[in-house]
Amino acid sequence: MDYRIAPLFVRPWTLNNMSPRLIESHYEHNYGDAVARLNAIRKELAALDPATTPADAYGRLKRDEIAALNATLLHELYFASLGGDGRAVPERMAGALAESFGSVDRWRQEFVALANSLADGCGWVLLSWLPRDHRLINHTAADHNQCIAGAIPIMALDMYEHAYALEFGANAAAYVAGFMRNIDWAAVQERYDDAIKVAPPRPLVQKQFADVPAITVEEVKTMLAAGTPVQIIDTRPKHYSSRAQDIMEGAIWRDPERVDDWIGELSKSEPVVTFCVYGFHVGCETAATLRKAGFDARYMAGGHYAWKATKGAVRLFT
Numbered sequence: 001m002d003y004r005i006a007p008l009f010v011r012p013w014t015l016n017n018m019s020p021r022l023i024e025s026h027y028e029h030n031y032g033d034a035v036a037r038l039n040a041i042r043k044e045l046a047a048l049d050p051a052t053t054p055a056d057a058y059g060r061l062k063r064d065e066i067a068a069l070n071a072t073l074l075h076e077l078y079f080a081s082l083g084g085d086g087r088a089v090p091e092r093m094a095g096a097l098a099e100s101f102g103s104v105d106r107w108r109q110e111f112v113a114l115a116n117s118l119a120d121g122c123g124w125v126l127l128s129w130l131p132r133d134h135r136l137i138n139h140t141a142a143d144h145n146q147c148i149a150g151a152i153p154i155m156a157l158d159m160y161e162h163a164y165a166l167e168f169g170a171n172a173a174a175y176v177a178g179f180m181r182n183i184d185w186a187a188v189q190e191r192y193d194d195a196i197k198v199a200p201p202r203p204l205v206q207k208q209f210a211d212v213p214a215i216t217v218e219e220v221k222t223m224l225a226a227g228t229p230v231q232i233i234d235t236r237p238k239h240y241s242s243r244a245q246d247i248m249e250g251a252i253w254r255d256p257e258r259v260d261d262w263i264g265e266l267s268k269s270e271p272v273v274t275f276c277v278y279g280f281h282v283g284c285e286t287a288a289t290l291r292k293a294g295f296d297a298r299y300m301a302g303g304h305y306a307w308k309a310t311k312g313a314v315r316l317f318t
């Protein structure tokens with residue numbers, strides 16, 4: 001289905017220091033062109049056979065599609081970000097900005113600084129909600145691209161020259177100041193309310209080990225750095241570890257199939273951390289066995305490779 005032109009969200013005659021002429025030209029030409037370009041590219045793509053089209057030509061068209069799609073979506077968000085008085089940030093939104101940036105002022109300084117960094121170039125400045133991290137973030141998006149994966153933009157500032165040259169000439173800073181005086185905070189807050197309902201990406205859940213506590217590699221690192229006594233047992237299966245070249249620094253390897261042989265070496269007065277290759281089964285099972293025997297045991301989530309992925313120290317495994 002073709003993309004359709006969205007009606008202009010902002011009422012141009014209500015803006016301070018931004019004329020209807022500027023908005024009309026922007027909406028008609030730049031937004032309108034983006035929608036038309038998007039539809040043309042999608043039509044072209046639909047007519048191609050991906051199996052027989054040269055891969056680089058197909059890839060180029062798909063990149064053009066992203067640019068036209070983002071130009072369409074971000075222009076709609078830009079026009080929906082204008083129309084207020086810019087000053088009165090509603091309470092919930094002010095609280096959200098303070099939580100993510102320290103204060104509304106700090107958010108404003110960051111946002112304006114980012115906008116001014118694009119004064120001689122082009123691109124978007126966005127305020128987005130990131131469900132994975134449960135926070136707001138300011139960021140730029142050059143070439144209608146470089147958006148943050150999974151982030152939901154709730155406010156957009158267009159820093160392409162066409163957004164201001166007609167009225168502000170080369171004075172991008174005056175345009176940025178003008179935008180800040182026209183932010184429709186009530187609308188931004190409504191989009192924020194919608195965005196925070198989006199669930200974060202699903203984490204790995206291991207239902208069969210729900211009652212076995214885990215510890216992250218970062219927590220283990222902190223324990224080791226603080227000199228907290230901890231017994232770290234590498235329980236990678238024998239068939240695997242016999243080929244392994246390295247082992248976590250500070251860990252000792254023990255055969256997970258012969259727990260009875262080595263359980264007597266462990267102290268009950270110090271916590272135990274077990275881990276396997278990726279953290280799915282063996283380390284969890286061993287931690288469960290040790291817990292049943294009365295040890296304060298946890299498994300290290302992500303196992304040996306998560307430790308290595310955080311650049312945790314390893315030594316030669318001989």
Ligand SMILES: [Fe+2]
Nearest residue numbers: 030158160163
């Ligand atoms: Fe634009």
